Amino acid sequence: MSRDRLKILLLADSRSFHTERFAGELRRLGCRVLVASVERGRMLHFHLRPRGEVRTQHYIMSAFRARALLKRFKPDIINAHFASGYGFLASLMGHHPEVPYLLHVLGSDVLIVPHMSSLRRRKVRRALLTADCIVTDSDYLAEETSSLAPTRRIETIGWGVERAALDHHRVDYALGRPLRIIVPRGQEPVYNNSFIIDALKPLIREGKVKITFPASGSLLGEFRNRLSSLSDAGVLFYDRMPRCGFVPFMAGFDVCLSAAISDSSPTILIEAMALGLIPVAAKIPGVREWLSPDSGYLFNLGKPEELRHVIKKLISDNDPHTTMKQRNLEEVCNRGIFEENMVRQVELMRSLVLETRS
Numbered sequence: 001m002s003r004d005r006l007k008i009l010l011l012a013d014s015r016s017f018h019t020e021r022f023a024g025e026l027r028r029l030g031c032r033v034l035v036a037s038v039e040r041g042r043m044l045h046f047h048l049r050p051r052g053e054v055r056t057q058h059y060i061m062s063a064f065r066a067r068a069l070l071k072r073f074k075p076d077i078i079n080a081h082f083a084s085g086y087g088f089l090a091s092l093m094g095h096h097p098e099v100p101y102l103l104h105v106l107g108s109d110v111l112i113v114p115h116m117s118s119l120r121r122r123k124v125r126r127a128l129l130t131a132d133c134i135v136t137d138s139d140y141l142a143e144e145t146s147s148l149a150p151t152r153r154i155e156t157i158g159w160g161v162e163r164a165a166l167d168h169h170r171v172d173y174a175l176g177r178p179l180r181i182i183v184p185r186g187q188e189p190v191y192n193n194s195f196i197i198d199a200l201k202p203l204i205r206e207g208k209v210k211i212t213f214p215a216s217g218s219l220l221g222e223f224r225n226r227l228s229s230l231s232d233a234g235v236l237f238y239d240r241m242p243r244c245g246f247v248p249f250m251a252g253f254d255v256c257l258s259a260a261i262s263d264s265s266p267t268i269l270i271e272a273m274a275l276g277l278i279p280v281a282a283k284i285p286g287v288r289e290w291l292s293p294d295s296g297y298l299f300n301l302g303k304p305e306e307l308r309h310v311i312k313k314l315i316s317d318n319d320p321h322t323t324m325k326q327r328n329l330e331e332v333c334n335r336g337i338f339e340e341n342m343v344r345q346v347e348l349m350r351s352l353v354l355e356t357r358s
Contacts, residue, residue, distance in 0.1 A: 004030075005030055005031065005032055006030075006031045006032065006076050006077070006346065006349060006350060006353070007031070007032045007034075007073070007074070007075045007076045007077075008026060008031055008032070008033045008034070008075055008076065008077055008078075008079050008349065009034055009036060009069070009070060009073055009075035009077070009078045009079070010022070010023055010026075010033055010034065010035045010036070010079050010080075010081070011036050011037075011066070011078065011079070011080040011081070011086035011089055011090055012035060012036075012037060012080070012081040012086055013037055013038075013039050013041065013081070013085070013086075014035055014037035014039050014040065014041030014042075014043050014045040014047075015037075015039045015040075015041035015042070016041070016081075017243070018081065018159075019035065019037075019041070019043065019081065020043050021243070021338075022081070022342075023035055023043070025338070025339065025342045026342070026345075026346065029342065029343065029346050031346060034046060034069075034073050034075070036048055036066060036069055038058045038059065038062055038085075038089075046069060048062040048065055048066060049062070049065065059085060059086070059088050059089040059092065060092065062089060063089060063092035063093055066089060066092075066093050067093050067094065070093060070096065070099070075099060076099070076349075076353045077099060077100050077101075077102055077349050077352060077353055078090055078093070078096075078099055078100070078101045078102065079102045079103075079104070079349070080101065080102070080103050080104065080127070080131075081104045081106070082103075082104055082105060082106035082108075082109050083103060083105050083106070083109035083110070083113075083124045083127040083128060084106075084108070084109050084113045084120065084123060084124050084127070087103045087105075087109070087124075087127030087128070087131065088123045088124075088126060088127045090103065090127065090130070090131075091126045091127050091129075091130040091131075095130075097356070098356055098357060099356070100132040100133070100352040100353060100355075100356045101130065101131050101132050102131065102132065102133050102134075102135065102348070102349060102352060103127060103128070103131035103133070103134045103135070104134075104135045105128075105134055105135065105136050105141060105145055105264075106264070107137075107141055107262060107263055107264025107265070107286060108190070108262065109124055110124070110141060110144045110145050110148055110264075111141075111144060111262045111264065111286075112190065112262055114148060124148065124149075125148065125149045128145065128148065128149040128151050129149050129150075129151070131151065131152070132152060132153070132352060132356070133152065133153045133154070133155060133348070133352055134151050134153065134154045134155070135154075135155050135156075135157050135345070135348070136154060136155075136156050136157075136264065137156070137157065137158045137159055137264055137265040137267070138156060138158070138264050138265035138286065138289050139156055139289060140264065140265075140285050140286055140288065140289060141156075141264035141265065141286070142154045142156050155348055157341050157344050157345055157348070158265055158267075158270075158335065158336060158341055159265070159267045159270075159338060159341065160267070160270060160332070160335075160336040160337050160338040160340075160341050161267075161270060161271050161274045161332065161336060161337065161338055162243075162247075162337075162338045162339065163337050163338070163339055164247075165247045165271065165274050165275065166274055166329070166332075166333070168247050168248050168251040168275055169251070169274060169275055169276045169329060170251055170275065170276035170277075170325075173276065173320035173321065173322050173325055174320055175254045175314065175315075175318055175319075175320060176254050178207055178208050178209050178210045178234075179208065179209045179210070179254050179255060179311065179314060179315050180209075180210055180212075180252070180253045180254045180255070181209055181210065181211045181212070181253060181254065181255045181256075181257050181311075182211075182212050182250060182253040182255070182256055182257070182277075183196055183211060183212070183213050183214075183256075183257050183258065183259075184214060184250065184256065184268050185214070185258060185260060185268065186214045186216040186217030186220075187213070187214070187216065187217030187218065187219040187220040187222075187223045188217045188218060188219060189219065190260060190261055190262050191217075191258070191259070191260050191261075192259040192260060192261050192282070192301070193213060193219075193223060193259065194223065194226060195259045195301070195304065195307075196211070196257060196259050196307070197211075197223075197226055197227065197230075197235070198304055199304030199305075199307040199308050200307065200308060200311060201230065202308070203308065203311060203312065203315070204230050204234035204235060205230065205234070207233075207234065208315050209234070209311060209315070210233070210234055210235075210236065211234065211235050211236070211257075212235075212236040212237065212238055212253070213235070213236070213237055213238075214237065214238060214240070215237035215238060215239050215240075216239075216240060247271075247275070250271065250272070250275055250277070251275040251276070251277075253277055254277065254278060254314075255277060255278045255279075255280055255311075255314065256268065256269060256271075256272030256277045256278070256279050256280065257280045257281070258280070258281045258282065258287075259281075259282045259301065259307070260281070260282060260284070260286075261282065261284065261301060262284065262286065263284060263286035263287060264286045265286060265289065265290070266279075266281060266286065266287045266290060266291065269281055269287065269290060269291060269296070270290060270332060270336050273290070273295065273296075273325075273328035273329065273331065273332050273336075274328075274329065274332040274336065276325045276328075276329065278296065278297070278314065278321055278324070278325075279291055279295065279296030279297070279328075280296060280297045280298075280299070280307075280310055280311070281296065281297075281298060281299075282298070282299060282300070282301045283298040283299060283300050283301070284301070290331075294324065294327065295324065295327065295328050295331065296324075296328075297310045297314075
């Protein structure tokens, strides 16, 4: 490490907000970061030029170019996001005794992808088994990762929200009429947004709720078709926006709702807690480390009447949930601040480099 300035080769999707956010904070903390990506995003990156007709081939065919980049850049550490893609690519780059390989695992890497096919399972296992250390964002995901492969070392470090987001925490806790609900997960099967529409259709038609979804996802067209019988005023969409615009936008809602069927650590619900929204989520293992009856509302998947009951209760009681929201804000401040968690990330990487060279 030249003058303690950590050099990091970050293998990640250059189109992803997570990559931009992660790389940007590493640089702010004094690290030298080179992002290498098969995808062609807007952020500054080294393009690995995808080849082959299927996505797996992109990573396989990029391995030679990635190895050449490794020799030229001479990083202190390789950091791959996430197992099923760039973790697999990192595993193909060969063993480099003085360059540790740190892998960040996404919830779907372990909870969904390995169960899609034997080939995908082998790819994920290879990525996990070759990593010197794995970072997960929840203890639940760490347990599931360990059950999939006997990994060397696992650390749990959450993502969290930027400290500046706390400036947008709502001072006025009064609930709107109609109740303003944001569902900030795109139209993908895992996010189960159609369940929300089916459960809350009566309340939408009665004008008691107004629900806003992202205008994104592979199922967007199909999802819009399901809404043909509902009032345009009851279901709205928003386009992708920069982080500085999204945070105050999200702060303008009363409820943050998720019906995801799989999740490792609900970052979007942590953001809701930071902003003073009421978190409502499906009762799945991935939310248990943040959501409880004291911090939000849970409902069982497959039981739309439970979700409908929760929302009707919020409407009829008109309770601003002041105590809950203040407690949630304290919890986020204690363990959910992005900048503090990134300091932990850098400390971990430094320790891996020192251990490798000792």
